[in-house]
Amino acid sequence: xxxxxxxxxxxxxxxxxxxxxxxxxxxxxxxxxxxxxxxxxxxxxxxxxxxxxxxxxxxxxxxxxxxxxxxxxxxxxxxxxxxxxxxxxxxxxxxxxxxxxxxxxxxxxxxxxxxxxxxxxxxxxxxxxxxxxxxxxxxxxxxxxxxxxxxxxxxxxxxxxxxxxxxxxxxxxxxxxxxxxxxxxxxxxxxxxxxxxxxxxxxxxxxxxxxxxxxxxxxxxxxxxxxxxxxxxxxxxxxxxxxxxxxxxxxxxxxxxxxxxxxxxxxxxxxxxxxxxxxxxxxxxxxxxxxxxxxxxxxxxxxxxxxxxxxxxxxxxxxxxxxxxxxxxxxxxxxxxxxxxxxxxxxxxxxxxxxxxxxxxxxxxxxxxxxxxxxxxxxxxxxxxxxxxxxxxxxxxxxxxxxxxxxxxxxxxxxxxxxxxxxxxxxxxxxxxxxxxxxxxxxxxxxxxxxxxxxxxxxxxxxxxxxxxxxxxxxxxxxxxxxxxxxxxxxxxxxxxxxxxxxxxxxxxxxxxxxxxxxxxxxxxxxxxxxxxxxxxxxxxxxxxxxxxxxxxxxxxxxxxxxxxxxxxxxxxx
Amino acid sequence: xxxxxxxxxxxxxxxxxxxxxxxxxxxxxxxxxxxxxxxxxxxxxxxxxxxxxxxxxxxxxxxxxxxxxxxxxxxxxxxxxxxxxxxxxxxxxxxxxxxxxxxxxxxxxxxxxxxxxxxxxxxxxxxxxxxxxxxxxxxxxxxxxxxxxxxxxxxxxxxxxxxxxxxxxxxxxxxxxxxxxxxxxxxxxxxxxxxxxxxxxxxxxxxxxxxxxxxxxxxxxxxxxxxxxxxxxxxxxxxxxxxxxxxxxxxxxxxxxxxxxxxxxxxxxxxxxxxxxxxxxxxxxxxxxxxxxxxxxxxxxxxxxxxxxxxxxxxxxxxxxxxx
Numbered sequence: 001x002x003x004x005x006x007x008x009x010x011x012x013x014x015x016x017x018x019x020x021x022x023x024x025x026x027x028x029x030x031x032x033x034x035x036x037x038x039x040x041x042x043x044x045x046x047x048x049x050x051x052x053x054x055x056x057x058x059x060x061x062x063x064x065x066x067x068x069x070x071x072x073x074x075x076x077x078x079x080x081x082x083x084x085x086x087x088x089x090x091x092x093x094x095x096x097x098x099x100x101x102x103x104x105x106x107x108x109x110x111x112x113x114x115x116x117x118x119x120x121x122x123x124x125x126x127x128x129x130x131x132x133x134x135x136x137x138x139x140x141x142x143x144x145x146x147x148x149x150x151x152x153x154x155x156x157x158x159x160x161x162x163x164x165x166x167x168x169x170x171x172x173x174x175x176x177x178x179x180x181x182x183x184x185x186x187x188x189x190x191x192x193x194x195x196x197x198x199x200x201x202x203x204x205x206x207x208x209x210x211x212x213x214x215x216x217x218x219x220x221x222x223x224x225x226x227x228x229x230x231x232x233x234x235x236x237x238x239x240x241x242x243x244x245x246x247x248x249x250x251x252x253x254x255x256x257x258x259x260x261x262x263x264x265x266x267x268x269x270x271x272x273x274x275x276x277x278x279x280x281x282x283x284x285x286x287x288x289x290x291x292x293x294x295x296x297x298x299x300x301x302x303x304x305x306x307x308x309x310x311x312x313x314x315x316x317x318x319x320x321x322x323x324x325x326x327x328x329x330x331x332x333x334x335x336x337x338x339x340x341x342x343x344x345x346x347x348x349x350x351x352x353x354x355x356x357x358x359x360x361x362x363x364x365x366x367x368x369x370x371x372x373x374x375x376x377x378x379x380x381x382x383x384x385x386x387x388x389x390x391x392x393x394x395x396x397x398x399x400x401x402x403x404x405x406x407x408x409x410x411x412x413x414x415x416x417x418x419x420x421x422x423x424x425x426x427x428x429x430x431x432x433x434x435x436x437x438x439x440x441x442x443x444x445x446x447x448x449x450x451x452x453x454x455x456x457x458x459x460x461x462x463x464x465x466x467x468x469x470x471x472x473x474x475x476x477x478x479x480x481x482x483x484x485x486x487x488x489x490x491x492x493x494x495x496x497x498x499x500x501x502x503x504x505x506x507x508x509x510x511x512x513x514x515x516x517x518x519x520x521x522x523x524x525x526x527x528x529x530x531x532x533x534x535x536x537x538x539x540x541x542x543x544x545x546x547x548x549x550x551x552x553x554x555x556x557x558x559x560x561x562x563x564x565x566x567x568x569x570x571x572x573x574x
Numbered sequence: 575x576x577x578x579x580x581x582x583x584x585x586x587x588x589x590x591x592x593x594x595x596x597x598x599x600x601x602x603x604x605x606x607x608x609x610x611x612x613x614x615x616x617x618x619x620x621x622x623x624x625x626x627x628x629x630x631x632x633x634x635x636x637x638x639x640x641x642x643x644x645x646x647x648x649x650x651x652x653x654x655x656x657x658x659x660x661x662x663x664x665x666x667x668x669x670x671x672x673x674x675x676x677x678x679x680x681x682x683x684x685x686x687x688x689x690x691x692x693x694x695x696x697x698x699x700x701x702x703x704x705x706x707x708x709x710x711x712x713x714x715x716x717x718x719x720x721x722x723x724x725x726x727x728x729x730x731x732x733x734x735x736x737x738x739x740x741x742x743x744x745x746x747x748x749x750x751x752x753x754x755x756x757x758x759x760x761x762x763x764x765x766x767x768x769x770x771x772x773x774x775x776x777x778x779x780x781x782x783x784x785x786x787x788x789x790x791x792x793x794x795x796x797x798x799x800x801x802x803x804x805x806x807x808x809x810x811x812x813x814x815x816x817x818x819x820x821x822x823x824x825x826x827x828x829x830x831x832x833x834x835x836x837x838x839x840x841x842x843x844x845x846x847x848x849x850x851x852x853x854x855x856x857x858x859x860x861x862x863x864x865x866x867x868x869x870x871x872x873x874x875x876x877x878x879x880x881x882x883x884x885x886x887x888x889x890x891x892x893x894x895x896x897x898x
Contacts, residue, residue: 077894079894079895079897082897140776140778141776144776144777144778145777145778145779146776146777146778164762242765243765246762247761247762247763247897247898249897257728257731260630260632260633260636260731344795345794345795345796346607346791346792346794346795347771347772347775347791347792347795348775348791348792348795348796348797350795350796360607360610425640429640429641429644430643434644436641436646437646518627519625519627519646520599520600520625520626520627520628521625531606531628532606533769534765534766534768534769535605535606535607535766535768535769535772536768536769536771536772536773536775537605537606537607538772540606
């Protein structure tokens with residue numbers, strides 16, 4: 001990639017000198033190359049593969065001619081429309097339930113002293129980052145027809161509705177995704193101006209009323225930002241509905257079923273469903289942007305909120321709420337760790353404990369673990385360097401070209417992993433670029449999927465750094481590249497490193513795109529887990545997941561030590 | 575900085591490309607347990623490096639077809655015969671070294687080769703289905719008492735499920751689709767064929783339509799399950815192994831096929847995977863009824879392959895109609 005990118009950049013730069021429009025006149029410098037590099041990157045790894053998906057959607061499956069036949073079929077068959085309404089229902093319900101879990105947790109942990117609140121945060125983020133397949137399967141072992149939790153509840157007379165279908169998906173999704181809301185809300189709650197709440201209370205409002213009339217409206221942009229991510233994740237989640245959806249089809253499972261069963265040459269319906277998924281995501285983003293642009297609050301941060309110490313019953317209640325919410329979201333992880341140490345006889349669990357499952361995966365572990373570590377490490381290098389450079393131009397160089405590039409860089413955010421995987425398989429197994437079967441394609445998938453987050457996080461860090469510092473460097477005669485290296489970069493360092501660790505964790509757990517792209521030698525840990533679950537080997541899947549969880553937990557601990565906040569940087573895109 | 579990134583890419587390339595001189599690349603739908611046992615053994619016995627890519631059987635074919643212009647693999651290993659039959663164009667014919675030892679019933683030509691004998695069975699959870707309520711035949715599975723209690727993979731995605739669909743059509747001829755549609759009304763479709771017996775074993779579903787060897791692993795694991803051979807007839811057929819046309823390492827590919835069909839490996843598959851051997855000189859799996867005591871149905875691969883597009887479409891249409 002780098003070679004062609006440079007070549008194109010050089011040629012483009014020569015042309016650009018003459019044809020610059022907009023912005024203040026500026027000579028060609030290192031940032032011009034970065035901008036061009038950004039365009040090349042987007043063109044090759046985003047526009048090119050997605051264009052194929054787009055093309056197939058508007059190609060008639062039978063004749064190969066340009067046509068709207070796929071869209072007509074989608075809109076005319078109840079089967080497809082039902083999947084669409086299922087998806088919407090699940091995503092909306094998941095978002096509402098996530099709000100219900102996320103807001104109280106954020107409020108209590110930021111405003112009151114809750115024992116072990118950093119542990120609660122870490123556990124919630126671990127649940128968030130665990131691969132979805134295994135979590136969904138743990139819910140079955142707990143609440144399936146024969147689940148131990150269900151049986152326990154039945155024995156004390158409580159009947160539960162079956163987990164298969166929408167209820168199970170909503171439960172599993174919202175318990176996994178609510179930390180998006182709690183983390184972002186918590187971030188906002190710690191930075192709003194306390195005087196506003198005090199004013200409300202001084203005017204005689206109850207603390208309950210103050211929360212709903214003053215505090216909540218102030219953090220609404222963050223809450224909706226978190227809700228947006230929860231909605232998008234639930235909308236594009238493929239693993240959970242696949243495992244516990246039963247016969248309840250949603251758009252991602254429909255796209256997958258269509259892609260794997262459609263007559264291979266023209267995946268028209270799968271592409272159409274993919275496009276519809278992306279349209280839904282884009283629509284929701286537009287809605288959230290519109291909603292949050294109507295409410296903008298500035299605060300001087302003169303009066304940061306303080307944490308109160310609760311006493312008696314209210315303290316017990318606050319603790320209970322926090323522990324119950326996080327407890328339920330961590331339950332699947334506990335089940336996984338527990339099952340990984342159970343004795344197995346083939347695929348069947350036997351009484352007692354042992355290391356059978358770990359012994360069984362011993363043959364795969366070294367290579368698979370090494371792959372996961374290597375690919376995510378390489379991806380993180382790319383994410384940290386390129387994401388930071390692109391974040392810089394977006395924050396500091398608002399030329400026309402950058403204004404065009406900015407939304408393009410956000411595109412991966414609305415592309416479900418399955419769709420990106422389909423695009424890559426089709427696009428990179430033909431001339432001029434053959435990448436299918438290489439490690440590079442996996443690394444690029446990790447990189448591209450994470451790019452919007454790292455660009456956003458870098459540019460938002462930069463917005464907090466006064467450009468005067470850089471201007472001083474340039475006024476003193478330092479060229480822009482050196483100024484960036486010697487002035488800006490050191491200021492951004494902590495933010496970049498914690499962002500990089502979070503990128504590493506998400507890359508380590510990436511499944512939906514790499515599943516379509518891996519070959520035997522590029523097997524990674526989440527793929528191994530998925531395959532073992534599908535084969536019915538829950539013991540080995542649990543053992544592999546436990547290793548993955550351990551690595552994830554370690555990374556989060558490191559982020560925590562570095563910045564004191566676990567996991568906020570995974571959610572900085574909105 | 576860009577140069578560093580480029581260097582890292584080269585490093586990634588180098589790391590992904592280093593390999594021993596002799597190797598064979600294989601696409602397979604085999605379960606992990608089998609791969610974990612056989613892959614190191616092959617490497618040790620032949621000195622050839624084995625790179626396997628495990629996918630669902632539909633995905634194996636899809637991938638091989640997509641790569642036909644630039645094949646990345648040498649051998650397709652353990653895929654349903656009718657799927658191989660349908661893709662003869664991307665396969666290279668090969669007569670294995672010990673062709674004369676292969677049982678006549680399993681010889682289906684040389685475009686692809688018989689690998690192991692498999693059979694359709696029902697796996698039934700004995701806690702959920704009383705002994706006198708066991709399904710005995712394909713017809714029984716359509717009975718409303720099994721509503722939403724039958725686990726099966728999708729016939730348009732899983733090779734074994736397609737064989738089970740064809741099994742029903744072969745037994746019931748003209749009425750076949752009515753019977754299968756009746757069964758589909760009772761089905762909860764599973765994400766893969768491998769998880770079908772697991773769900774039955776866990777008591778999540780009462781009955782699973784699966785392959786004999788998959789089911790038997792849960793029986794000897796001590797699960798609350800029983801194997802039922804449908805009394806209206808079960809298809810006994812080989813799954814296949816095949817050489818891909820234009821693969822990068824054809825000689826290593828042939829060596830791999832010969833190794834898979836050798837007596838020690840066939841006996842190993844019988845003993846540890848409970849599959850029926852395709853050779854005449856191997857025994858039946860211990861603890862399973864002899865093949866001759868089971869009512870088997872001859873499987874017509876040509877017919878199954880030729881009708882595949884129609885049958886798959888019909889399956890998808892019914893699934894759509896039933897909202898599966």
